[in-house]
Structures are given as structure tokens and as C-alpha cells.
Amino acid sequence: MAILVNRNSRIIVQGITGSEGGFHAGQCLEYGGNVVGGVTPGKGGQTALDGQVPVFDSCAEARREVGANVSLIFVPPPFAADAIMEAAAAGIELIVCITEGIPVAQMVEVKAFVEQTGSRFIGPNCPGVLTPGQAKVGIMPGFIAKEGRIGVISKSGTLTYEAVDQLVKEGFGQSTCIGIGGDPIIGTTMTDLLEMFENDPDTDAIVMIGEIGGSMEIDAAKFAKSTVSKPVVGYIAGQTAPPGRRMGHAGAIVSGADESAAAKKKLMAECGVNVVESPADIGRTVKAVLKHHIEIGVEL
Structure with a gap:
């Protein structure tokens, strides 16, 4: 059965239009994960990964349009805390943040916010989650x-x-x-x-x-x-x-x-x-x- 992620997880990647986000989103998709979209504010309506994945302006839009329930975050440190809270506010069930260097003071605020929403948060500064043969959400x-x-x-x-x-x-x-x-x-x-x-x-x-x-x-x-x-x-x-x-x-x-x-x-x-x-x-x-x-x- 596995925990956290499986082949039915519907994954979005926040920061998919950046170099790291795009590369690792492709790796997750190639592994077999169900990558259903990406999020980059201001780039909604575009596509990523050679046209395979739609890009949305917000997590709320991605959840509404493609039923996203897992978010993988590759957003630079100055914006990562907001990205985590955006995903939680949108009702994303599992949030995995790879970003390192997020200030501790911001993470205190993030942790308190996420706990109020009921989302599960993994990270930050982590390699993510891997359920072998089913889904990879991160850089493992x-x-x-x-x-x-x-x-x-x-x-x-x-x-x-x-x-x-x-x-x-x-x-x-x-x-x-x-x-x-x-x-x-x-x-x-x-x-x-x-x-x-x-x-x-x-x-x-x-x-x-x-x-x-x-x-x-x-x-x-x-x-x-x-x-x-x-x-x-x-x-x-x-x-x-x-x-x-x-x-x-x-x-x-x-x-x-x-x-x-x-x-x-x-x-x-x-x-x-x-x-x-x-x-x-x-x-x-x-x-x-x-x-x-x-x-x-x-x-x-």
C-alpha cells in the first residue's frame, strides 16, 4: 500500500518553469509519477516538459482544474515559504519542499499555518518521497x-x-x-x-x-x-x-x-x-x- 504517495497521486510542481523544477519534474514524470501540472505565477496557460504538462498561475487553479493533491516545490528561498502556504491554503494534501536556505523564522510561521490547514508537509531542505515502482516526488x-x-x-x-x-x-x-x-x-x-x-x-x-x-x-x-x-x-x-x-x-x-x-x-x-x-x-x-x-x- 505504501504511505504518502502512490501511483494515483496527482502531482504538481511549483517552480516547474525554472531549470531545477523543470529538470526534476521531468525525472518524476519519467519514473512513472502522475505529474498533472505545474505552477508559476504569471505563466498560466503555458505548458512545460515539451508540452506534456499544463502550467497554472496558482495551486488553487491547479487543484480545481486537474485535481492536484501533491505539490513538489522548487521555488527559490525568498519565495518558498509563501509557496508552501499557498499550497496548504489550496487544500493540497501533501506538500514536499526541496528548497534549502529558508529562514528559520519563516519556517516557524509556515509550520503553524500548515498545521491549521490539515495538509501534510515534508521538508524543507529534503530529498523528498519515493514509493518504489509507483511515484517519485523529489530528487531521490x-x-x-x-x-x-x-x-x-x-x-x-x-x-x-x-x-x-x-x-x-x-x-x-x-x-x-x-x-x-x-x-x-x-x-x-x-x-x-x-x-x-x-x-x-x-x-x-x-x-x-x-x-x-x-x-x-x-x-x-x-x-x-x-x-x-x-x-x-x-x-x-x-x-x-x-x-x-x-x-x-x-x-x-x-x-x-x-x-x-x-x-x-x-x-x-x-x-x-x-x-x-x-x-x-x-x-x-x-x-x-x-x-x-x-x-x-x-x-x-
């Missing part, structure tokens, strides 16, 4: 994944790809892969997605990739212990980072002992998460955990 390289029953949640785009590669090498496909982004303020958390995968009958296990800084992984581990029946394999990036040092993502700042890699790994293990020391161990650990569940008679 679809060819590395295959259809299967392992859910993937990750703060890091690169580590998402590494996890998928390790799973495929061990013979496992993915139900859905989600890169949630590494900014301090993001739309959808690990806990949100753990709950969705727990309720997905076509997901047997979940891979969760976090990093130093913040409490999201801690909250997710506690939720997994209390609510998730499916096995969870976890990894924390930034294990060698000194306290107070930022490592890549804006959200990856260790401000206290409880946010260090060691503390997060310890708590995750105490909560029943199968913690790995290296991304290279993800595939084989999923294989071992699923085998153990079968041996002890746990229904997946």
Missing part, C-alpha cells in the same frame, strides 16, 4: 530502490540512498522512503512517520536514520517503545562530532549530553530499537531482525 534517484516492505525515514539525503542500497543488496525492497530534511524546523517528524508505517499493512520493518542535535530521535524511540510493534533499525550520524559543533545540517547541533550520538544510541537501544554502528550494517541487521521475528513466531 529512483533506480537504486525496488518495491518491497521496508519503510525508510531519514534526516540525510545521502544516507537515505546508502540505506536503500544496503537493503537492496540484502534482497529487501522498500515500501516508501522519506527524507524529512535536517533543518531545525521541519514539517513531518520521525514519530509522525513511525505511526504511519506502523499502520501500513505492507510495511514489515522500519529503518530510521537520525543525527546529533535535537530531540526528535529521542521522541521517536520512546514512541516506538510504546506504540510500534514492527522492528525498527536505527542509525545516528555524527558520532565523532564534538559538543557544540555543527556538522552539515542546520539542525545538527549538539547543545547538551542528551543530544549526543552516544546518548541517542543508548536511549534508542533501551527502547528496543536495533541500533547499528555504520550505515553499511543496515541491510544485514534488517535481515537478522526479520529472521529472528519469524523464528520466534512474531506476526509481521
